[in-house]
Amino acid sequence: MVKALVIGDPIEHSLSPVMHNEAFKQAGIQGSYEKKKVTSGDLPSFLQYLKESDYAGCNVTIPHKVAIIPFLDEIDPEAEKIGAVNTVVNNNGKLIGYNTDGKGFLLGLKEKISKPLREMNILLIGAGGAARSIAYALLQENPEKLFIANRSAERLDLLVKDLNKICVEPLSLKKAESELSSFDVLINTTNAGMYPNIDTEPILLTQLKNDAVVCDIVYNPLKTKWLQTAENKGAIIDNGVSMLVMQGAMAFEKWTGTFPDTNKMKEAVNDQLRR
Structure with missing residues (x-):
């Protein structure tokens, strides 16, 4: 079972669960993806919890993309150059930051x-x-x-x-x-x-x-x-659906080793937005 989530504040509007859960389904991987409101004050304790948990990692959105960097164990050179992280991989309690946005x-x-x-x-x-x-x-x-x-x-x-x-x-x-x-x-x-x-x-x-x-x-x-x-x-x-889906697909690949069906992810997001 692969578990991941997206953190931010606010987070109610996030469509990441819609597309990631569709990606799990299409890839035939048993997994779940949720969203969690994490305030700036809660960020350090949440990351400690993430380290000790069985989550594969998380996506990071406003306002944490820069603030998260000092709390990570390692940061990908490109994310370091950009100065922002949107994807965290939990590698057996070691948190590694990436940026898949660009x-x-x-x-x-x-x-x-x-x-x-x-x-x-x-x-x-x-x-x-x-x-x-x-x-x-x-x-x-x-x-x-x-x-x-x-x-x-x-x-x-x-x-x-x-x-x-x-x-x-x-x-x-x-x-x-x-x-x-x-x-x-x-x-x-x-x-x-x-x-x-x-x-x-x-x-x-x-x-x-x-x-x-x-x-x-x-x-x-x-x-x-x-x-x-x-x-x-x-x-x-x-x-913006293209960027949302493609950056998410690259994060999904980092957690699972599988690049997902991005067309199906797009369909899921578009369906949700039309509702």
Whole structure:
């Protein structure tokens, strides 16, 4: 019996149990996955409990992705570079931290693009934890140029400095809007458009190329106003379900040794969201 869970605060909205329990079913593995509210104050005692338990590990969401790092026994080099952990493996009482967010996003993106990322100009909107994970993953693909736009210049400069690559260029949101026609891929990592603030958009898409790929890591609603606008302009769109499922599938593989049926996981998440 393989047991895992997701921890965060708040956690009620999490769809991870829906997709992981479907993954266990499809893989023919006897297992269970649950969600547990863990406050910042409870984090150290929860991790001690996890070490001593028979859980294979856990997923980590807001607000613990950075705070968890000092309590882990080991951290994967990539997660250390990113400075955030979203997956913990319990290896006989030794807790090892990984980050599957960026690679998970990349797996979903590659299903949507028709040419290699090294031939593309990419615009990443946001400079938080998700943007950081995705930027690191994108840079492994050596894109033509990675532009990053963010509301806070201070946070943006910090991320660009940490990435330390000549192909990375910071932009203001206004500048990004004015140069929109030069981007092949646009990625929103902010919570603009997320329920209940469904009328907000990260940037205006007035000058969008009609063959651009536009991605939003928000998945509630399934199609944000921003994605609807992009689709109406002829763009290929992708919502946050892809990243949610792919990062989860990579975590599932770390706990079980089996890469699950991601199409069935997606179906389970989409069904739940439609309800």
